[in-house]
Amino acid sequence: MKKIVLNDSESRSADVVSENLEHLKVLFPEAFTEGKVDFDVLKQLLGGSVDYREERYGLNWFGKRQARQLALTPSTGTLRPCPEDSVDWDTTQNLMIEGDNLEVLKLLQKSYAGKVKLIYIDPPYNRDGDVIYPDDYTNSVKNYQMLTGQIDSDGRKLTSASEASGRFHTDWMSMMLPRLRVARTLLRKDGTIFVSIDDAEIAHVRLMMDEVFGPENFIAELIWEGANKNDARQIGVCHEYVVVYARKRESVERNWWLNKEGVEPVLKEVARLKKLHGTDYGSASEDLAGWFRANKAKPAFVNRRFRNIDDRGAYKEDDPTAPGGRRFELRNPRTGSIIPLRQNRGWSFDQDQFNRLVEEGRITFVTETSVMVRRYLHETDKLTPSSVFYQPARSASERLSRLMGSGVFDYPKDETILQKFIQMSSGEDPSALVMDFFAGSGTTGHAIQVQNALDGATRRYILVQLPELLDASNKDQKAAAEFCDKLGRPRNIAELSKERLRRAAKKISDENPKYTGDLGFRVFRLDTSNIRTWEPDRNDLDGSLLENIDHIKSDRSEKDILYEVLLKLGLDLCVPMETRTIAGKSVHSIGAGTLISCLEKNITRDEVELLAGGIADWHDELAPAGDSAVVFRDSAFEDDLTKSNLAAILGQRGLRNVRSL
Numbered sequence: 001m002k003k004i005v006l007n008d009s010e011s012r013s014a015d016v017v018s019e020n021l022e023h024l025k026v027l028f029p030e031a032f033t034e035g036k037v038d039f040d041v042l043k044q045l046l047g048g049s050v051d052y053r054e055e056r057y058g059l060n061w062f063g064k065r066q067a068r069q070l071a072l073t074p075s076t077g078t079l080r081p082c083p084e085d086s087v088d089w090d091t092t093q094n095l096m097i098e099g100d101n102l103e104v105l106k107l108l109q110k111s112y113a114g115k116v117k118l119i120y121i122d123p124p125y126n127r128d129g130d131v132i133y134p135d136d137y138t139n140s141v142k143n144y145q146m147l148t149g150q151i152d153s154d155g156r157k158l159t160s161a162s163e164a165s166g167r168f169h170t171d172w173m174s175m176m177l178p179r180l181r182v183a184r185t186l187l188r189k190d191g192t193i194f195v196s197i198d199d200a201e202i203a204h205v206r207l208m209m210d211e212v213f214g215p216e217n218f219i220a221e222l223i224w225e226g227a228n229k230n231d232a233r234q235i236g237v238c239h240e241y242v243v244v245y246a247r248k249r250e251s252v253e254r255n256w257w258l259n260k261e262g263v264e265p266v267l268k269e270v271a272r273l274k275k276l277h278g279t280d281y282g283s284a285s286e287d288l289a290g291w292f293r294a295n296k297a298k299p300a301f302v303n304r305r306f307r308n309i310d311d312r313g314a315y316k317e318d319d320p321t322a323p324g325g326r327r328f329e330l331r332n333p334r335t336g337s338i339i340p341l342r343q344n345r346g347w348s349f350d351q352d353q354f355n356r357l358v359e360e361g362r363i364t365f366v367t368e369t370s371v372m373v374r375r376y377l378h379e380t381d382k383l384t385p386s387s388v389f390y391q392p393a394r395s396a397s398e399r400l401s402r403l404m405g406s407g408v409f410d411y412p413k414d415e416t417i418l419q420k421f422i423q424m425s426s427g428e429d430p431s432a433l434v435m436d437f438f439a440g441s442g443t444t445g446h447a448i449q450v451q452n453a454l455d456g457a458t459r460r461y462i463l464v465q466l467p468e469l470l471d472a473s474n475k476d477q478k479a480a481a482e483f484c485d486k487l488g489r490p491r492n493i494a495e496l497s498k499e500r501l502r503r504a505a506k507k508i509s510d511e512n513p514k515y516t517g518d519l520g521f522r523v524f525r526l527d528t529s530n531i532r533t534w535e536p537d538r539n540d541l542d543g544s545l546l547e548n549i550d551h552i553k554s555d556r557s558e559k560d561i562l563y564e565v566l567l568k569l570g571l572d573l574c575v576p577m578e579t580r581t582i583a584g585k586s587v588h589s590i591g592a593g594t595l596i597s598c599l600e601k602n603i604t605r606d607e608v609e610l611l612a613g614g615i616a617d618w619h620d621e622l623a624p625a626g627d628s629a630v631v632f633r634d635s636a637f638e639d640d641l642t643k644s645n646l647a648a649i650l651g652q653r654g655l656r657n658v659r660s661l
């Protein structure tokens, strides 16, 4: 039975360097000598593609090398489950993770590499007052705990970036680069990333994204027009950007589309009227016209020209000619007479298409020589997204204030716009996984909840948010800090994200009592690994030795350990878990037998046969498709013989991947 210790690959997040080396070895086996890369050989093999010039095109800054390295360093932390903060823990497929996003992304790598369809992020824009997370290259989890007030801060605090430090862009870029690099590995081949940003860093974002994703994977730079600014010195800048890249552009769906505004309610009303009036389309059309008049203030009103109903649905009568159309002698296929064309106009179809439309009853002959074409709402309900759009920032703030109270979270993104990003980029995939690792108030989660409720899809989300402390003595954070106090929760931004998700879910349930979609989320919290590192107390060596007999930390629960194993084995954090009592011990099956674990503290010689047999029986019953792992607590065994007996019995029953922690 192999014991997993802190430096084993099973106890760490993905080791990207080793994986890269393996890829390289497959491509260039000659470039490896005794396991190391021989760069001279590699350069020869790459021929003319190597750039030897000192001055070359690219984005550079002090600290870039270290930032790049940071993306490759595995995390030694873990994610601890928090069922008490979660909603529908047992059934939900959504995740809300509290922690520094770089550590969290690294921890998620094994489980979610190549699985995320859409990443949306809205990082700090690096404006005055924005806090830029200062990564620590030596002990990142401890650094995180200090910065979020979980352990003594040692004077370390999250402070805002200041242009005066002279490293204004440098710090921001060093923070962003490793996060984008790790994020890329999580994207599916047909996945895309949307990054919100403004003028302060747009130039750097474009270059950095070109470097990380490749310029060939650039999709668009969207212009989001928000509010007009009258206080600008020269030009009132009233827009920001959303930069869109693909993991692999050629794999992304060719046609992105959005539902046209206000179409859904009209289609619903038409269905209702057809049920009510049957084939009496005259009465149904009359009622539809009345319905439009009663809904003048609603988005559906823009579709008011589609006020006629026939057996196909709602339609409008349209002029089939347009300037620049096809000019030819169109004939009425029934009479053979020529239908005259107005000056400077042409037909929108050719003769064959026209004949087909007549046959299908889609042409109305106003007179024998004057025609109209029926255009149906359900056939024109999609449009290609545009690179420029307008949505004032104020409306999202007002909606969030109504949900959470005024001043609790300033400048949230607009969930209706995020719904559009989600729709356009994951439209064909009803269960797409969407991620936002600068979650803030949780707008992306809210957008998924609303969009799923609207179109019945089962998209999932993963949000990551720093529990950034809120200071009641800071006027900008006072309302948020008091909001947390009122909830009886710690004062930090992750609490706001969770509460928004809860409230948004409740609103959806209240408004759609019959909706049974997933409105829950599992909360996890970044922490140090459950496995102890050997850090002896010099003044109490005996005590340290005794403590390390069990190398699982004493304050960690069985659930903590289970989820660490799950993560390190690369399983989904939402896989179902089942518990049974076998030989008086709690045994857990995770992912229908993919992982079986028993983390009881004592297993005696006498219990081994019954326990191993029971586990093997359960495994047979579950019959998982792939290989299964079985995990025990190393210190639980009465002696080495007990341990090896257990492994031997399991091995005989086909369970050979047996580990201890």
Ligand SMILES: C[S@@+](CC[C@H](N)C(=O)[O-])C[C@H]1O[C@@H](n2cnc3c(N)ncnc32)[C@H](O)[C@@H]1O
Binding pocket: 099, 100, 101, 102, 122, 123, 124, 125, 131, 132, 133, 409, 411, 412, 413, 414, 437, 438, 439, 440, 441, 442, 443, 444, 464, 465, 466, 468, 493
């Ligand atoms: C501009 S806000 C995002 C707002 C969000 N889009 C919304 O609509 O509410 C950026 C968020 O990223 C968080 N953040 C900054 N550094 C982080 C880090 N290293 N890990 C996780 N979150 C971080 C900040 O606390 C802040 O709430």
